[in-house]
Amino acid sequence: MHALDVLGDPVRRRILELLADGERPAGAVTETVRTEFGISQPAVSQHLRVLRETGFATVRPEGARRLYAVAPERFREVDAWLEHFGRFWEQRLDALGTELARGKREARRKTEDDRPH
Structure with missing residues (x-):
C-alpha cells in the first residue's frame, strides 16, 4: 500500500x-x-x-x-517523495521569510521612532 x-x-x-x-x-x-x-x-x-x-x-x-x-522510517519515505514537489512551495516559503523579516524590521524601526528622544 x-x-x-x-x-x-x-x-x-x-x-x-x-x-x-x-x-x-x-x-x-x-x-x-x-x-x-x-x-x-x-x-x-x-x-x-x-x-x-x-x-x-x-x-x-x-x-x-x-x-x-x-x-519514523516510513515518514522518511514520504518526505523523500514530497521532496520531488518542493520546488512548488520553496519559492513561496522563501518569499514568506523575506516578508516576515521585512515586517520585523519595520516594527523595530517604528518602535525606535516612537521612543521619546
Whole structure:
C-alpha cells in the first residue's frame, strides 16, 4: 500500500498524531478515536493493524497491554517523495521569510521612532 493511501484516511492520520506525542496503549488510542470519530473498537483496531502492517506504527506488548508508537522510517519515505514537489512551495516559503523579516524590521524601526528622544 502506498504511503499516501495510508495517510489519506483521517482516522489513521489522527492515530498517528496521537502517537507522535509518544508511545500509547491501544486502549487509550481506541478511546480517543472512538470519541472523536464515533467508530467501533474493531474499526479502530483495523486502522491500527493497517498502520502496523504498512510500517507507520510499531507495537510492543507490555503485560496485557499493547503499546503503539510511530515508526519514523516510513515518514522518511514520504518526505523523500514530497521532496520531488518542493520546488512548488520553496519559492513561496522563501518569499514568506523575506516578508516576515521585512515586517520585523519595520516594527523595530517604528518602535525606535516612537521612543521619546
